[in-house]
Amino acid sequence: MKYVFLLFYYGILQHFPATDNNLPIRNFVRKLRSWCAGKLFDAHGKNINVEKGADFGTGNGIRIGTNSNLGINCKIRGPLEIGEDVMMGPNVIIITSNHKHDDVNQHMIYQGYYPPGKVIIEDDCWIGFNVIILPGVTIGKGSIIGAGAVVTKSIPPYSVAGGVPAKVIKSRLK
Numbered sequence: 001m002k003y004v005f006l007l008f009y010y011g012i013l014q015h016f017p018a019t020d021n022n023l024p025i026r027n028f029v030r031k032l033r034s035w036c037a038g039k040l041f042d043a044h045g046k047n048i049n050v051e052k053g054a055d056f057g058t059g060n061g062i063r064i065g066t067n068s069n070l071g072i073n074c075k076i077r078g079p080l081e082i083g084e085d086v087m088m089g090p091n092v093i094i095i096t097s098n099h100k101h102d103d104v105n106q107h108m109i110y111q112g113y114y115p116p117g118k119v120i121i122e123d124d125c126w127i128g129f130n131v132i133i134l135p136g137v138t139i140g141k142g143s144i145i146g147a148g149a150v151v152t153k154s155i156p157p158y159s160v161a162g163g164v165p166a167k168v169i170k171s172r173l174k
Contacts, residue, residue, distance in 0.1 A: 018052040083123035094133045
């Protein structure tokens with residue numbers, strides 16, 4: 001049955017219009033796309049939003065919390081845990097595996113992959129436009145990741161981070 005949902009999502013629903021418009025069918029599209037994607041994730045909360053072009057592979061290893069969204073044209077893979085009330089901008093990429101490159105006597109293409117590094121995005125985070133998150137990173141509760149950042153290390157709760165590589169710019173705690 002999973003293959004039916006995959007075919008339905010990637011063949012049809014992924015191409016429906018984004019819900020950031022005033023089309024009369026936007027709520028229907030949002031519910032239909034999110035319902036189908038929810039059938040593919042390991043777990044999901046209520047009122048999730050999966051936007052146009054979101055690519056999540058087969059959905060294996062992905063958990064998404066209540067009121068969270070996958071942004072327009074995002075590309076994500078499991079193992080990934082997204083908390084509640086997480087906002088994700090367009091074109092976000094979350095990478096959970098990477099090529100091995102330790103043996104300089106063998107071409108990297110033949111070295112295989114490191115084990116997947118789970119990415120955790122805690123509750124109430126805002127992931128900006130074009131952010132890239134690398135394997136094994138945790139983004140702490142209430143954090144903001146600025147547009148275009150490349151997150152290579154975990155970010156503490158209630159931080160504002162940005163840049164390449166991303167660095168904490170300030171704390172949201174006053």
